[in-house]
Amino acid sequence: MAEQKATNVHWHEGDITREHRAKILGHKGATLWFTGLSGSGKSTVAVELEGILNEMGVLAYRLDGDNVRMGINKNLGFSAEDRTENIRRIGEVAKLFVDAGVIALSSFISPYAADRDQVRALHQAAGMDFIEVYVDCSLAAAESRDPKGLYKKARAGEIKNFTGIDDPYEAPAKPEIHLHSDQQTLAEEVEHILTVLRERGIITA
Amino acid sequence: MAEQKATNVHWHEGDITREHRAKILGHKGATLWFTGLSGSGKSTVAVELEGILNEMGVLAYRLDGDNVRMGINKNLGFSAEDRTENIRRIGEVAKLFVDAGVIALSSFISPYAADRDQVRALHQAAGMDFIEVYVDCSLAAAESRDPKGLYKKARAGEIKNFTGIDDPYEAPAKPEIHLHSDQQTLAEEVEHILTVLRERGIITA
Numbered sequence: 001m002a003e004q005k006a007t008n009v010h011w012h013e014g015d016i017t018r019e020h021r022a023k024i025l026g027h028k029g030a031t032l033w034f035t036g037l038s039g040s041g042k043s044t045v046a047v048e049l050e051g052i053l054n055e056m057g058v059l060a061y062r063l064d065g066d067n068v069r070m071g072i073n074k075n076l077g078f079s080a081e082d083r084t085e086n087i088r089r090i091g092e093v094a095k096l097f098v099d100a101g102v103i104a105l106s107s108f109i110s111p112y113a114a115d116r117d118q119v120r121a122l123h124q125a126a127g128m129d130f131i132e133v134y135v136d137c138s139l140a141a142a143e144s145r146d147p148k149g150l151y152k153k154a155r156a157g158e159i160k161n162f163t164g165i166d167d168p169y170e171a172p173a174k175p176e177i178h179l180h181s182d183q184q185t186l187a188e189e190v191e192h193i194l195t196v197l198r199e200r201g202i203i204t205a
Numbered sequence: 206m207a208e209q210k211a212t213n214v215h216w217h218e219g220d221i222t223r224e225h226r227a228k229i230l231g232h233k234g235a236t237l238w239f240t241g242l243s244g245s246g247k248s249t250v251a252v253e254l255e256g257i258l259n260e261m262g263v264l265a266y267r268l269d270g271d272n273v274r275m276g277i278n279k280n281l282g283f284s285a286e287d288r289t290e291n292i293r294r295i296g297e298v299a300k301l302f303v304d305a306g307v308i309a310l311s312s313f314i315s316p317y318a319a320d321r322d323q324v325r326a327l328h329q330a331a332g333m334d335f336i337e338v339y340v341d342c343s344l345a346a347a348e349s350r351d352p353k354g355l356y357k358k359a360r361a362g363e364i365k366n367f368t369g370i371d372d373p374y375e376a377p378a379k380p381e382i383h384l385h386s387d388q389q390t391l392a393e394e395v396e397h398i399l400t401v402l403r404e405r406g407i408i409t410a
Contacts, residue, residue, distance in 0.1 A: 025264065063301070092277035100264070
């Protein structure tokens with residue numbers, strides 16, 4: 001590199017940190033990790049929350065099957081090993097988003113407690129907020145919704161290892177947020193989450 | 206889900222898009238893909254640019270060895286297959302950042318044209334800006350800097366398949382930005398990049 005000429009384009013305060021980015025954005029980054037049965041309403045509440053946060057001027061981004069399973073994780077299947085790697089990578093991507101100052105909304109069944117705990121540990125080791133949002137819903141209610149017809153196929157044996165049917169869902173023991181999507185309104189669920197984000201100082205509005 | 210109660214917390218305009226996020230941020234997302242030899246100055250210019258963008262209130266985020274090789278790609282080695290998968294994943298992560306509205310600054314040697322072209326195609330198929338920044342520097346100049354002592358080890362045969370020594374670097378044929386770090390000042394390099402970001406309407410300042 002040739003010698004630095006005098007210029008107004010010069011940055012000399014060292015690396016940009018999370019604090020710098022929080023100043024630009026007016027809020028902190030955090031991961032909201034939605035977990036629950038297929039059909040429990042994870043995406044519904046994540047989409048609604050994303051819209052509300054956007055109206056508040058808060059930068060949030062949803063990680064879901066559409067942009068993750070078809071993208072960075074497209075070379076993963078549904079073996080036990082691949083499911084764990086799937087969640088590991090999503091956790092690492094979420095962590096990068098938090099570092100960038102964004103509120104990451106991760107919306108996957110993520111049935112195994114050990115996998116979720118690993119993502120939590122990853123965030124906490126870096127001093128980042130990890131908020132597990134358990135979207136609790138009875139199997140009967142989720143199955144009666146069956147928006148994608150997956151329970152029907154699982155009951156018919158056309159899909160194997162389906163969470164809640166022939167594969168376990170390990171409910172979070174101590175989720176930061178416990179929603180009951182078969183009893184609460186969508187607005188109540190979102191309000192609960194916003195309250196926690198305010199209490200933790202992630203958003204101020 | 207119980208019936209939606211009347212509330213001021215309600216979003217009903219459909220999914221949040223890149224346009225919504227650009228409105229919050231005041232700029233668009235884009236991937237700046239820095240490529241060049243080890244020691245060519247990729248990280249130096251990326252760090253400087255990140256600082257300048259931050260001063261302008263633009264949200265940028267660097268993807269580099271520190272946060273990628275130790276994180277999402279920690280289960281990858283340096284075989285040909287793993288190198289390609291390394292770049293593929295970084296490309297997918299960068300794309301998610303662009304979708305979120307962030308300017309992703311990717312800083313890896315990324316020596317193979319085919320790998321970079323795949324990342325470019327991925328972005329362009331989604332209507333996203335992909336800006337290849339070739340940090341051009343003679344091997345002699347890069348080797349004389351040798352900030353990490355890697356060239357010395359490669360010459361001594363202690364590191365195999367080192368780009369520029371016993372592994373090829375495929376220079377970009379048509380990079381959007383062609384820097385000459387052994388001839389330009391850091392300020393000149395950054396100004397060049399800012400001009401392109403303005404011309405493309407990614408930033409307005």
